[in-house]
Amino acid sequence: MEEDQQNYPGLVAPEIRMADLVLPNQTNYYRTMFGGDAMAMMDKAAAIATLLFCRQPIVTASTEHIDFRQPVHEGDIIEALARVIYVSRSMLVVRVHIYGENPMQSNRRLCTTGHFSLVAVTPEGKAMPVKTKLLLEDEQAREEWEVGRKIHEVIQARRKR
Ligand SMILES: CC(C)(COP(=O)(O)OP(=O)(O)OC[C@H]1O[C@@H](n2cnc3c(N)ncnc32)[C@H](O)[C@@H]1OP(=O)(O)O)[C@@H](O)C(=O)NCCC(=O)NCCS
Numbered sequence: 001m002e003e004d005q006q007n008y009p010g011l012v013a014p015e016i017r018m019a020d021l022v023l024p025n026q027t028n029y030y031r032t033m034f035g036g037d038a039m040a041m042m043d044k045a046a047a048i049a050t051l052l053f054c055r056q057p058i059v060t061a062s063t064e065h066i067d068f069r070q071p072v073h074e075g076d077i078i079e080a081l082a083r084v085i086y087v088s089r090s091m092l093v094v095r096v097h098i099y100g101e102n103p104m105q106s107n108r109r110l111c112t113t114g115h116f117s118l119v120a121v122t123p124e125g126k127a128m129p130v131k132t133k134l135l136l137e138d139e140q141a142r143e144e145w146e147v148g149r150k151i152h153e154v155i156q157a158r159r160k161r
Helices: 035-054 139-160
Strands: 010-012 016-021 058-068 077-087 091-101 109-120 133-135
Touching (some): 016 035, 035 058, 035 109, 058 139, 077 133
Antiparallel strands (some): 016 077, 058 109, 077 091
């Protein structure tokens, strides 16, 4: 737990789910989904997960690697699962997974993974402390916290360059 969060109320971060249907205007020549559309959905899911966790205004500050492991096809049901995994003073790291499934084939599969970093801001857009402490309920949450902590380190190093 980061020192700054010690005195704030604690919460187990909810995993939010967002579903959609992949339509022809979201696909390329091969009738698979545009990466940019998947990234927009991930960003929105990350924002919802963050808002429901801290209930403060937030902005997306950066993304880490986004891996497009498998294509999502036209007509698939696409689902984003997002959860806050790490909180520093003002920054929150959110893990986002995208699943695709052909509804006729029940072939749900993990298609895209990524991490987004969001920052709590004042109404004027200046960074401010996150006023919720992240409670780690199980081993998976503790492992994901470590992933988030390393991402925070990488971002700090990158910002110094
Ligand atoms: C995010 C933002 C508010 C940070 O402002 P800043 O003055 O650089 O902030 P500071 O240097 O005081 O750092 C404040 C916090 O932001 C984090 N931060 C700053 N830049 C970051 C980045 N690129 N990625 C992730 N976190 C970042 C810092 O780590 C710090 O959090 P911490 O104390 O918990 O470690 C500012 O860069 C911004 O408004 N960016 C644009 C956001 C936006 O428009 N997003 C939509 C894109 S279309």
